[in-house]
Amino acid sequence: MIDVNIYRYNPETDKFPYTQTYSIKKPEKDIMLLELLNILKEQDSSISYRRSCREGVCGSDGMNINGKNGLACITPISQAIKKNKIELRPLPGLPVIRDLVVDMTEFYAQYDKIKPFLQNETEPPAQERLQTPEDRDKLDGLYECILCACCSTSCPSFWWNPDKFVGPAALLQAYRFIADSRDTKTAERLEGLSDPFSVYRCHGIMNCVNVCPKDLNPNHAIGEIKSMLLSNKKKENIIVSDGAS
Amino acid sequence: MENYNSSNIKTLEFDALIIGGGGSGMRTSLELAKSGLKTAVVSKVFPTRSHTVSAQGGITCAIASADPNDDWRWHMYDTVKGSDYIGDQDAIEYMCSEGPKAVFELEHMGLPFSRFDNGRIYQRPFGGQSKDFGKGGQAARTCAAADRTGHALLHTLYQNNIKEGSNFLNEWFAVDLVLNQSKEVTGVIAFSIESGEVAYLKSQATVMATGGAGRIYSSTTNALINTGDGLGMALRAGFPAQDMEMWQFHPTGIYGAGSLVTEGCRGEGGYLVNAEGERFMERYAPNAKDLAGRDVVARSMVLEILEGRGCGENKDHVFLKLDHLGADVLNAKLPGICELSRTFAGVDPIYNPIPVVPTCHYMMGGTPTNIHGQAYKQSNGADEIISGLFSVGEAACVSVHGANRLGGNSLLDLVVFGRAAGIHIQEALKTGGGVADAGGDDIDQALDGLNRINSSTEGFEVAEVKRELQSVMQNYFGVFRRGDFMEKGVSALNEIREKISNLHLKDKSMAFNTSRVEALELQNLFEVAEATAIASFQRTESRGAHARDDYKERDDKNWLCHSLYDPIQKTLSKRDVNFEPAQVETFEPKVRTY
Numbered sequence: 001m002i003d004v005n006i007y008r009y010n011p012e013t014d015k016f017p018y019t020q021t022y023s024i025k026k027p028e029k030d031i032m033l034l035e036l037l038n039i040l041k042e043q044d045s046s047i048s049y050r051r052s053c054r055e056g057v058c059g060s061d062g063m064n065i066n067g068k069n070g071l072a073c074i075t076p077i078s079q080a081i082k083k084n085k086i087e088l089r090p091l092p093g094l095p096v097i098r099d100l101v102v103d104m105t106e107f108y109a110q111y112d113k114i115k116p117f118l119q120n121e122t123e124p125p126a127q128e129r130l131q132t133p134e135d136r137d138k139l140d141g142l143y144e145c146i147l148c149a150c151c152s153t154s155c156p157s158f159w160w161n162p163d164k165f166v167g168p169a170a171l172l173q174a175y176r177f178i179a180d181s182r183d184t185k186t187a188e189r190l191e192g193l194s195d196p197f198s199v200y201r202c203h204g205i206m207n208c209v210n211v212c213p214k215d216l217n218p219n220h221a222i223g224e225i226k227s228m229l230l231s232n233k234k235k236e237n238i239i240v241s242d243g244a245s
Numbered sequence: 246m247e248n249y250n251s252s253n254i255k256t257l258e259f260d261a262l263i264i265g266g267g268g269s270g271m272r273t274s275l276e277l278a279k280s281g282l283k284t285a286v287v288s289k290v291f292p293t294r295s296h297t298v299s300a301q302g303g304i305t306c307a308i309a310s311a312d313p314n315d316d317w318r319w320h321m322y323d324t325v326k327g328s329d330y331i332g333d334q335d336a337i338e339y340m341c342s343e344g345p346k347a348v349f350e351l352e353h354m355g356l357p358f359s360r361f362d363n364g365r366i367y368q369r370p371f372g373g374q375s376k377d378f379g380k381g382g383q384a385a386r387t388c389a390a391a392d393r394t395g396h397a398l399l400h401t402l403y404q405n406n407i408k409e410g411s412n413f414l415n416e417w418f419a420v421d422l423v424l425n426q427s428k429e430v431t432g433v434i435a436f437s438i439e440s441g442e443v444a445y446l447k448s449q450a451t452v453m454a455t456g457g458a459g460r461i462y463s464s465t466t467n468a469l470i471n472t473g474d475g476l477g478m479a480l481r482a483g484f485p486a487q488d489m490e491m492w493q494f495h496p497t498g499i500y501g502a503g504s505l506v507t508e509g510c511r512g513e514g515g516y517l518v519n520a521e522g523e524r525f526m527e528r529y530a531p532n533a534k535d536l537a538g539r540d541v542v543a544r545s546m547v548l549e550i551l552e553g554r555g556c557g558e559n560k561d562h563v564f565l566k567l568d569h570l571g572a573d574v575l576n577a578k579l580p581g582i583c584e585l586s587r588t589f590a591g592v593d594p595i596y597n598p599i600p601v602v603p604t605c606h607y608m609m610g611g612t613p614t615n616i617h618g619q620a621y622k623q624s625n626g627a628d629e630i631i632s633g634l635f636s637v638g639e640a641a642c643v644s645v646h647g648a649n650r651l652g653g654n655s656l657l658d659l660v661v662f663g664r665a666a667g668i669h670i671q672e673a674l675k676t677g678g679g680v681a682d683a684g685g686d687d688i689d690q691a692l693d694g695l696n697r698i699n700s701s702t703e704g705f706e707v708a709e710v711k712r713e714l715q716s717v718m719q720n721y722f723g724v725f726r727r728g729d730f731m732e733k734g735v736s737a738l739n740e741i742r743e744k745i746s747n748l749h750l751k752d753k754s755m756a757f758n759t760s761r762v763e764a765l766e767l768q769n770l771f772e773v774a775e776a777t778a779i780a781s782f783q784r785t786e787s788r789g790a791h792a793r794d795d796y797k798e799r800d801d802k803n804w805l806c807h808s809l810y811d812p813i814q815k816t817l818s819k820r821d822v823n824f825e826p827a828q829v830e831t832f833e834p835k836v837r838t839y
Contacts, residue, residue, distance in 0.1 A: 011756050042708045045760040046752045050290070053468045055504045055585060057396060058294040074588050097439055098757040104291070117404040118355025127308070127345075128352040130364030136357065143357045143390075143397060147293055180355070 002026045002081055004040060006047060007089040009096050017096065026081075033080050034061055034073040037088075049100040056213060059148030063100050064089040069150035069211040091149055093159035106162040107149045107169070114166060114174040114192070119185040135181035142176035142221065144214050145169060151208035151218055157201040164197035168208035168218030171199060175221035178228070190229055199225055246699045246753050251688035254434075254443045259283050261670050262432060262448035264419045264475055266292030268300075268395070268659035269638025270454030271402040271411075273618075276667025278409035282674060285412045287419055287435055287446065289470065289762065292403050296456055296468040297659065300395025301581060302371060302509030303387035304351075304660075305653030306344040310361060311368035311385040312376065317341040318829055320386060322378045324654060327538050328647025329789035329799065330834040331488070331807060333823035336643045339616045340654075340661045342828065347660040348388055356401040358390050359578075369578075370512040371652040372536040373839070383536060385512075387653040392507050392581040398656060414446075418762055419474065422451070422482045422634070423691040429680040430633035433478070434691045438762060441755025443695065445688055449679040450670045452635040453479065453612060453620075454663070458773040460766075462605035462723075463715035466498050466505035470766075475640045477769025479612050480776060480812040481694070484631060485622050487642040487807050487820065489773070490781035490791045491609035493650055494724050496542040498604025500562040502589035506582055506601060508652040511535040513578050515567040517546065518598065519554040525563075530839040537839035540649045540790045543603035547724045550602075557600060564598035571595075603724055608773075609650055609790065610780070611642035613809065613820070618643075618666030623809060623820065633680040635670065637662045644807065647822075648789020698764050704749035707764045714741055714767070718774050722781050727794045731782040738771075738778050745771045776810045783817040784808055801834055 001023050009017035022040050034051055041047050049072070050060040056074035063072055065080050066087050080086045094102040120129070152158045152167035166174065174193060177183045193199045199222060208218040247253070261277050263270045266288030277284040288295065307317040321341040325332055352358060352366065359367035366388045374384040390397035406413075416438040423431045423445060432447040458473025459465035480486060496517070497506040511517075516535045519525050529545040530537035537545075546563050555561050567575060567582075572595045575583055579594075586592050586599045613621040618635040621628050638659045645658055683691075721734025745768055752760045786800035787793050807820040824831045 048757045052294040052470045060294045101757045117408040124353040133360045136360045139357045
């Protein structure tokens with residue numbers, strides 16, 4: 001038998017959240033955590049969680065598994081069971097709607113803020129814009145983000161300032177467009193991130209990298225943005241001092 | 246629970262309403278966002294969680310990148326042949342000739358396509374592709390972003406919808422269509438999953454972009470959310486469905502898990518082997534081999550297994566061999582597959598073959614439409630447009646896929662016809678097209694299904710009935726079909742119908758109640774399953790994906806036509822296939838070999 005401890009909260013009936021323990025026979029096969037949740041939901045239909053693709057590409061079922069964020073559908077129970085127990089909680093730092101379902105409004109608002117779309121004011125050609133394979137390679141490790149929010153909700157800076165710190169997920173996407181040879185708004189994009197909060201609240205503690213279910217590296221992208229901001233700053237200083245002399 | 250009626254729910258009014266936030270819905274909304282019309286996308290999941298995200302291999306289109314001489318007419322020929330000649334040639338012509346424009350638009354929007362050395366979009370070979378009308382050998386026509394093309398496409402469309410300021414009702418579930426007294430569609434009843442609030446979403450144009458319903462089978466590549474909601478709503482409203490017997494079984498679903506392994510694996514040079522290590526497709530399709538049509542490959546695999554040459558302890562699957570391609574190619578071109586295979590098959594394709602089995606993948610049938618997305622019904626054997634109702638993407642049957650879809654054609658279908666529907670709706674509404682209001686009684690009637698499930702105090706368990714339904718479909722309506730088995734299947738479904746009408750919703754709460762959603766989804770699955778069963782039983786021939794042991798041959802004399810399922814009478818009639826393309830000669834039916 002294993003104990004699955006699930007964070008429960010229904011705003012209509014519960015004043016406070018609580019943990020409910022479901023004791024269940026350990027499945028013989030090493031199934032994924034999402035399948036285990038589906039089995040539990042057959043016993044108790046009131047458990048609420050999001051799910052869609054069940055193969056790790058849609059980003060619906062991010063949750064906190066034994067204290068670490070991950071996707072239920074690609075986490076085998078063999079990895080999740082610790083001392084015959086599994087602890088499932090909603091992603092931290094966002095308001096809970098019910099059980100394992102969080103309100104992602106602030107997370108999406110940060111994504112919208114970085115203008116997550118290609119900007120190129122030149123008239124597009126009749127065919128595709130050309131891009132060398134080397135330039136296209138620069139997008140690898142960036143465009144694959146599935147917006148599951150595992151990274152941003154594992155980041156203390158995002159917990160403290162979800163309205164002002166863009167967070168690792170949206171910063172990864174900001175860099176995805178900065179790095180795209182077809183995008184012409186790099187200067188404006190950097191300018192939009194140059195305040196003390198948007199990027200600089202990242203202190204490089206790497207939680208984002210440790211939890212990303214797609215093995216992406218927001219920390220690296222943030223580092224790139226910071227050095228671009230820094231070299232812009234230096235250039236400005238040089239221009240200013242030239243002007244002064 | 247209190248019953249809902251037209252006076253205790255609110256009405257939200259729109260010019261155009263799109264149900265579904267996948268590729269086709271978001272391409273439609275993108276077109277409408279620029280028009281100034283008041284539009285909303287109603288999606289039961291946040292849009293990037295839609296199933297388009299799982300598409301892997303690419304979008305097939307004659308952009309003449311891999312081959313500068315490529316021609317959309319060759320793509321059209323392949324698609325007509327792939328459809329086993331019941332794809333509508335006017336629609337296929339439109340898709341193949343408009344395709345390049347739609348693909349270049351996606352690139353301009355930022356879709357991160359893989360590239361050739363000359364900077365153009367990378368294209369890979371896919372099944373059923375040829376040059377020069379089948380005479381010039383294998384073509385490479387599928388535009389790809391590694392093996393994550395669907396993800397790249399869906400995110401790009403969402404991003405551009407943000408750019409254009411589209412309006413989304415995310416995590417809203419549409420329950421039923423609202424019809425006025427003239428049986429025009431005036432919108433839907435829907436509720437916010439988050440708050441439980443119910444509303445009448447009133448609209449001049451309602452577009453069903455609700456995708457497929459692969460979850461009618463127990464083994465499918467489809468997401469858990471693919472429950473045919475739009476088609477279910479249309480069928481309950483009495484509107485017909487076309488070619489519902491045509492379900493594609495993808496040759497390479499991961500054995501056990503069902504997750505898709507792209508045809509692009511075989512496009513890049515992978516191939517299937519049986520227990521004896523034999524590359525068996527050479528026997529079934531001497532020319533195209535592993536890149537024959539999906540129906541052909543899936544059937545060949547099942548025959549290998551039935552004849553005892555399956556792999557594994559139970560000899561119930563075959564292997565997809567990729568290791569000979571080398572780590573560099575696999576990591577660059579098929580990184581997602583490597584990841585999925587490690588996670589769900591416990592196999593690293595760089596070293597070992599992936600266990601695969603044909604798995605339900607795509608619904609070729611759907612709501613019949615014209616190329617503008619306008620839905621059709623028939624009265625007295627003649628087509629009649631259903632005012633107010635549109636359908637695009639997998640939910641629709643326009644029909645470009647006929648009896649068998651070619652790989653890479655679904656993503657093209659989404660963007661070409663999503664765009665076309667958006668353009669048409671703008672023009673129609675600006676020139677005064679629209680529908681008359683529905684009355685209070687009409688709205689009450691549309692609320693009936695929701696009220697019924699909400700007031701259930703006893704009845705059948707959703708999960709149990711779903712399992713039963715899926716196993717009937719899997720056992721009786723799979724890759725190979727037989728009249729006597731299907732007859733049993735149809736009568737088993739009759740019994741399940743009783744249970745579907747008497748489901749028990751235990752949890753009546755409002756906030757994020759996913760059991761309510763699952764109960765309503767099951768009712769939609771059932772409508773789709775019943776249409777599938779009756780159409781399959783009655784089409785007495787083998788064509789494309791519909792392969793019958795008791796009618797092994799294609800029967801052009803009787804069945805070179807669409808089937809049209811009437812959900813009220815539960816009968817099947819025939820509808821003409823279009824053989825009149827505007828710019829090219831008709832492609833006449835031929836024996837289909839690869």
